[in-house]
Amino acid sequence: MRLWLLAERYAVCTAPHPLAPGPGALAAVLRDADGCTWVGPEAAAPQAATCRGGWRVLAVEGPLDFGLTGVLAALTAPLAEAEEPVFALSTWSTDFLLVPAERLEAARAALTAAGHVLTDAEDAG
Numbered sequence: 001m002r003l004w005l006l007a008e009r010y011a012v013c014t015a016p017h018p019l020a021p022g023p024g025a026l027a028a029v030l031r032d033a034d035g036c037t038w039v040g041p042e043a044a045a046p047q048a049a050t051c052r053g054g055w056r057v058l059a060v061e062g063p064l065d066f067g068l069t070g071v072l073a074a075l076t077a078p079l080a081e082a083e084e085p086v087f088a089l090s091t092w093s094t095d096f097l098l099v100p101a102e103r104l105e106a107a108r109a110a111l112t113a114a115g116h117v118l119t120d121a122e123d124a125g
Contacts, residue, residue, distance in 0.1 A: 001074065002061040003111065004121040009101060010057050012087060013038040013049035022046075025121075026057055026096055028089055039089060039098070055087065055098040058111075058118065062094030071095055075111065082110035 006025050013019070015036050021027040022040030030037045038046060042053040064071060072088055072095055079086050079099070084107045087098040099107040108118050 001071070002117045002119065003058040003075075003097070004061065004119055005104075005108075006057040006059060006121050008057075009042040009053060010039060010055040010098060011042040011045040011051045011053040012055060012098065013045055013051035015046065015049040017048075019046050019049060026059070026089070028091075039087075054101045056101045056104045058097040058099065058107075059121070060095040060097075063092075064094050074114075075116065078110045078114035078116075079107055082106060084110055 008024060010026065015038070017036065018031070019029055019036045019038040021029050022038070022044035024041040024044065026039065028039040038049060045051045045053065060071065060075070075095070075097055076086055076088065084103050085100060089096045089098070111118060
């Protein structure tokens with residue numbers, strides 16, 4: 001699969017109250033019984049939330065058909081084997097993997113060894 005590395009650093013935040021989506025190529029707000037999770041560019045992270053920044057985003061080239069199976073498994077298995085942490089999100093059209101910035105090169109190596117192609121989004125031009 002082809003993945004695009006987004007240029008910005010991202011944050012994953014949590015708060016007990018609703019949060020508004022932020023700007024950027026990826027912005028997500030999820031709510032469960034424990035509160036609200038926000039994902040977006042680090043620079044736009046909500047100040048009233050507890051945040052963990054320093055994530056880099058790998059976007060799967062899409063759109064992906066809803067009938068496809070095993071997409072996330074094919075991407076997360078080599079990362080798990082290499083003991084690389086990952087935070088995954090899916091949208092209507094594609095999947096996203098967030099990896100810690102300090103582990104990006106190791107994650108890139110694991111995914112490339114598994115046959116995936118990673119390209120900087122800036123190079124898409």
